[in-house]
Amino acid sequence: xxxxxxxGGTRPDGNTEQLTEEAVKGLTVDRIHLNTYxxxxxxxxxxAEEGFPEMNDDxxxxxxxxxxxxxxxxxxxxxxxxxSGIMKNFVDRWSQMMRDGDYPDFxxxxxxxxxxxxxxxxxxxxxxxLPMIQQFQYIFDFMGIRFEGYIxxxxxxxxxxxxxxxxxxxxxxxRNKLAALN
Amino acid sequence: xxxxxxxGGTRPDGNTEQLTEEAVKGLTVDRIHLNTYxxxxxxxxxxAEEGFPEMNDDxxxxxxxxxxxxxxxxxxxxxxxxxSGIMKNFVDRWSQMMRDGDYPDFxxxxxxxxxxxxxxxxxxxxxxxLPMIQQFQYIFDFMGIRFEGYIxxxxxxxxxxxxxxxxxxxxxxxRNKLAALN
Amino acid sequence: xxxxxxxGGTRPDGNTEQLTEEAVKGLTVDRIHLNTYxxxxxxxxxxAEEGFPEMNDDxxxxxxxxxxxxxxxxxxxxxxxxxSGIMKNFVDRWSQMMRDGDYPDFxxxxxxxxxxxxxxxxxxxxxxxLPMIQQFQYIFDFMGIRFEGYIxxxxxxxxxxxxxxxxxxxxxxxRNKLAALN
Amino acid sequence: xxxxxxxGGTRPDGNTEQLTEEAVKGLTVDRIHLNTYxxxxxxxxxxAEEGFPEMNDDxxxxxxxxxxxxxxxxxxxxxxxxxSGIMKNFVDRWSQMMRDGDYPDFxxxxxxxxxxxxxxxxxxxxxxxLPMIQQFQYIFDFMGIRFEGYIxxxxxxxxxxxxxxxxxxxxxxxRNKLAALN
Numbered sequence: 001x002x003x004x005x006x007x008g009g010t011r012p013d014g015n016t017e018q019l020t021e022e023a024v025k026g027l028t029v030d031r032i033h034l035n036t037y038x039x040x041x042x043x044x045x046x047x048a049e050e051g052f053p054e055m056n057d058d059x060x061x062x063x064x065x066x067x068x069x070x071x072x073x074x075x076x077x078x079x080x081x082x083x084s085g086i087m088k089n090f091v092d093r094w095s096q097m098m099r100d101g102d103y104p105d106f107x108x109x110x111x112x113x114x115x116x117x118x119x120x121x122x123x124x125x126x127x128x129x130l131p132m133i134q135q136f137q138y139i140f141d142f143m144g145i146r147f148e149g150y151i152x153x154x155x156x157x158x159x160x161x162x163x164x165x166x167x168x169x170x171x172x173x174x175r176n177k178l179a180a181l182n
Numbered sequence: 183x184x185x186x187x188x189x190g191g192t193r194p195d196g197n198t199e200q201l202t203e204e205a206v207k208g209l210t211v212d213r214i215h216l217n218t219y220x221x222x223x224x225x226x227x228x229x230a231e232e233g234f235p236e237m238n239d240d241x242x243x244x245x246x247x248x249x250x251x252x253x254x255x256x257x258x259x260x261x262x263x264x265x266s267g268i269m270k271n272f273v274d275r276w277s278q279m280m281r282d283g284d285y286p287d288f289x290x291x292x293x294x295x296x297x298x299x300x301x302x303x304x305x306x307x308x309x310x311x312l313p314m315i316q317q318f319q320y321i322f323d324f325m326g327i328r329f330e331g332y333i334x335x336x337x338x339x340x341x342x343x344x345x346x347x348x349x350x351x352x353x354x355x356x357r358n359k360l361a362a363l364n
Numbered sequence: 365x366x367x368x369x370x371x372g373g374t375r376p377d378g379n380t381e382q383l384t385e386e387a388v389k390g391l392t393v394d395r396i397h398l399n400t401y402x403x404x405x406x407x408x409x410x411x412a413e414e415g416f417p418e419m420n421d422d423x424x425x426x427x428x429x430x431x432x433x434x435x436x437x438x439x440x441x442x443x444x445x446x447x448s449g450i451m452k453n454f455v456d457r458w459s460q461m462m463r464d465g466d467y468p469d470f471x472x473x474x475x476x477x478x479x480x481x482x483x484x485x486x487x488x489x490x491x492x493x494l495p496m497i498q499q500f501q502y503i504f505d506f507m508g509i510r511f512e513g514y515i516x517x518x519x520x521x522x523x524x525x526x527x528x529x530x531x532x533x534x535x536x537x538x539r540n541k542l543a544a545l546n
Numbered sequence: 547x548x549x550x551x552x553x554g555g556t557r558p559d560g561n562t563e564q565l566t567e568e569a570v571k572g573l574t575v576d577r578i579h580l581n582t583y584x585x586x587x588x589x590x591x592x593x594a595e596e597g598f599p600e601m602n603d604d605x606x607x608x609x610x611x612x613x614x615x616x617x618x619x620x621x622x623x624x625x626x627x628x629x630s631g632i633m634k635n636f637v638d639r640w641s642q643m644m645r646d647g648d649y650p651d652f653x654x655x656x657x658x659x660x661x662x663x664x665x666x667x668x669x670x671x672x673x674x675x676l677p678m679i680q681q682f683q684y685i686f687d688f689m690g691i692r693f694e695g696y697i698x699x700x701x702x703x704x705x706x707x708x709x710x711x712x713x714x715x716x717x718x719x720x721r722n723k724l725a726a727l728n
Contacts, residue, residue, distance in 0.1 A: 011226040035225075041217070041268045042261070044193040047340050079224070081320040082264055085271030086223045092267045126696070127683055128320050130676040131313030134498075137673055138263040138310050149672070158229050169715045308514070309501055312494040316680075319491055331490070351533050375590040399589075405581070405632045406625070408557040411704050443588070445684040446628055449635030450587045456631045492684050495677030502627040502674050522593050 001181040004030040004069035008076035008087030015120040015155035018162060020075040022171035023118060023151070027178055030065055034086045037062050042092040045099075052096045059093055060102075067106075071114045071181065072145075074136065078121030078152075082132045091139065111144030116174065120167070122156035149174065183363040186212040186251035190258035190269030197302040197337035200344060202257040204353035205300060205333070209360055212247055216268045219244055224274040227281075234278045241275055242284075249288075253296045253363065254327075256318065260303030260334075264314045273321065293326030298356065302349070304338035331356065365545040368394040368433035372440035372451030379484040379519035382526060384439040386535035387482060387515070391542055394429055398450045401426050406456040409463075416460045423457055427467075435478050435545065436509075438500065442485030442516075446496045455503065475508030480538065484531070486520035513538065547727040550576040550615035554622035554633030561666040561701035564708060566621040568717035569664060569697070573724055576611055580632045583608050588638040591645075598642045605639055609649075617660045617727065618691075620682065624667030624698075628678045637685060657690030662720065666713070668702035695720065 005024060009016050037058035045052035066072065076083040083091070097106045117136050121129050129152045140147040151174065153167030154160065161167055187206060191198050219240040227234035248254065258265040265273070279288045299318050303311050311334045322329040333356065335349030336342065343349055369388060373380050401422035409416035430436065440447040447455075461470045481500050485493050493516045504511040515538065517531030518524065525531055551570060555562050583604040591598035612618065622629040629637075643652045663682050667675050675698045686693040697720065699713030700706065707713055 009226070010224055011230065014226065035223070041266070041271075042192055043217075044191070044196065044259070048193065077226070079274045079277070080270075080324075081317040082270065084223070085267055085274045088262075088264065088270045089223075089267035092261045095261070123320075123324070127679065127693070130680065131316040131320075133673065134313040134676065135263040138305075138313075142262075142305070147673070165719055166712075166716055170712055173711055309497065309511070312498065315491065316494065329491070347537055348530075348534055352530055355529055373590070374588055375594065378590065399587070405630070405635075406556055407581075408555070408560065408623070412557065441590070443638045443641070444634075444688075445681040446634065448587070449631055449638045452626075452628065452634045453587075453631035456625045459625070487684075487688070495680040495684075498677040499627040502669075502677075506626075506669070 001070040002030070002068065003027060003071045003073065003178060004032055004066055005073045005075050006066065006087070006090070007031065007033045007035070008074070008084040008090070010035050010077075010084065010086065013158065014077060015153065015158070015161035016075050016077045016118065018159070019120055019151065019153045019167055019171055020073060020118045022168060023174040024073070024178065025175060027175070030069060032062060032065055034062070034090055039086065039089050039093065041089050042096055044095070046095065052099060055096075062090070063097060063103075067109050069113070071116070071178065073116045073118060075118045078119050078125050078129050078132065081128050082135065083119070094143070107143060114146045114148045115140055116148050117150035118153070118171075119150070120153040120155045120161050122154070125152045125154055183252040184212070184250065185209060185253045185255065185360060186214055186248055187255045187257050188248065188269070188272070189213065189215045189217070190256070190266040190272070192217050192259075192266065192268065195340065196259060197335065197340070197343035198257050198259045198300065200341070201302055201333065201335045201346075201349055201353050202255060202300045204350060205255070205356040206360065207357060209357070212251060214244060214247055216244070216272055221268065221271050221275065223271050224278055226277070228277065234281060237278075244272070245279060245285075249291050251295070253298070253360065255298045255300060257300045260301050260307050260311050260314065263310050264317065265301070276325070289325060296328045296330045297322055298330050299332040300335070300353075301332070302335040302337045302343050304336070307334045307336055365434040366394070366432065367391060367435045367437065367542060368396055368430055369437045369439050370430065370451070370454070371395065371397045371399070372438070372448040372454070374399050374441075374448065374450065377522065378441060379517065379522070379525035380439050380441045380482060382523070383484055383515065383517045383531055383535055384437060384482045386532060387437070387538040388542065389539060391539070394433060396426060396429055398426070398454055403450065403453050403457065405453050406460055408459070410459065416463060419460075426454070427461060431470075431473050433477070435480070435542065437480045437482060439482045442483050442489050442493050442496065445492050446499065447483070458507070471507060478510045478512045479504055480512050481514040482517070482535075483514070484517040484519045484525050486518070489516045489518055547616040548576070548614065549573060549617045549619065549724060550578055550612055551619045551621050552612065552633070552636070553577065553579045553581070554620070554630040554636070556581050556623075556630065556632065559704065560623060561699065561704070561707035562621050562623045562664065564705070565666055565697065565699045565710075565713055565717055566619060566664045568714060569619070569720040570724065571721060573721070576615060578608060578611055580608070580636055585632065585635050585639065587635050588642055590641070592641065598645060601642075608636070609643060613652075613655050615659070617662070617724065619662045619664060621664045624665050624671050624675050624678065627674050628681065629665070640689070653689060660692045660694045661686055662694050663696040664699070664717075665696070666699040666701045666707050668700070671698045671700055
């Protein structure tokens, strides 16, 4: 099984990345850093006569890597109690992909995947991160993706999450599960 | 009291806009269409030595209009069970504003405002839109903004929301409240 | 279609009852006041050798009335951000019913029903009542019941809800829907 | 610091109890098994002329033990996506205690406490147990109690939770925290 990590963070070696790397240590993983790509916000063309506009950005390059993986790890810092804006723009664009003639099997291919969410926040993430987890569940349900689990780590300053014993333990446990699949 | 509507939609005359316009009909309102501005995703510089980078986009022009209003209406379609990516990027950047020397009173000024949320979704918004409402509440709580109410309308195809009697009634009721302030 | 209202309140003519009666005015409805029955808390016997104990209370009398209806309205005050304890005990006992040899079709019969929730609370019910709504959704999903809608009214002192224009409007709208079924 | 565990389960040695006992192993703890007491459902008398009725049950005996502790652990199985009915009845009655002349400092005394929640469920508790956690947060916020953390364990059949490595690890970590207070 191939694994892709979709990183939604915006600084190098942030807490979310550190926790996620703990979960994939030693595994073969495709790391997709969304912030290194140009991904434009969706322009809703579902009901437009001319359909969705051509976006001329890097989206298809990213989505091809995503589609190639069997297991997706959505790794995002908790910004303002939900996923980062760049990750949200990435997800919003799925609406366009579902109507893209070049990707007739987009939803079906996504539906065959398993997903995990790893997120780190500073303001009571284990409580205030819960609406975000529910949203990921709705998103995955809509697509038919199996939501296999999540980790809500705690951290603010760089390196904080390494002191979050529950988070680190959960990451280690996840690594064992992923290794068994890999 | 001055009112600003912050529009997060990405098509003209979408359902969210129709419902919101019902709520502000006849009132003096500053309409801020986020999709007409360039608002870059945040680059988290809270812990970077050099701080946040200069973004060279339209953010300050937008935020100045926001700061000038007493009442904010966040009007966003429900995309994938939460606010649109462009609205999320707009909110994410508040983290930068709170550390911007040119806006020393950003949080304090925001804390004096009242906020409403108007959102329209197609997939059971009155249930599946709830995590988004909770996130807005956390966001407003963090900033000290008073969350005065929300409307979750139903709609998918253009014009659908005009058939959503509860939504339209709530918009009319909100208009009366806003008119009393205005 | 026959309609049953399951009342979870504990005072006569409370706000929840007033709002609910607005929604069923003029309709033929079976009103089940849980507080007029003895319904004991479940004793979890799912894994006990001897199974569930005989409870010797009024539960089966209540459940027979519930099973006879096509549409169920769960009408509960919001006590401490969720349904009342007496309604919770009523729901908890479904676990026993699903293993009761006298009711082999319990789940199947319940799965054929449609459900509404009407609840009135005093502390920001439209926000803080949301987890309760999500729980009802999980409950109905588990049983296969169709969750047709809910009303979260506002009120504290007797009669308050009659001043809640949105709540009363939603009740009136629900009445029209129920009348069309009735 | 003295610790009380408030048990809401209804079978001996259930998963919730096993997980909770892991968290308090070796500590001096007052174990309150709600199912061994008679606790009647509240009869809402907030607005009744005669006030709340005398209940003639064991409530005050229970609440006296609760009030004597500095740290409260609410340990409940997840029944139908929320706390058990007997625990809900226990909480509902706080409304009466806040108006009981014999307990003029009820809310103030409760506000000085710290609380934890330990709950075990069988149907995706880490997702579907989240509304319950939000409700506990609202409950604690209302009372001024500090919500120090929670554990959502997984289990169905007796003993299942002992195989829930994350849950058991979290229990061990909690024990270390409690021991430092004790």
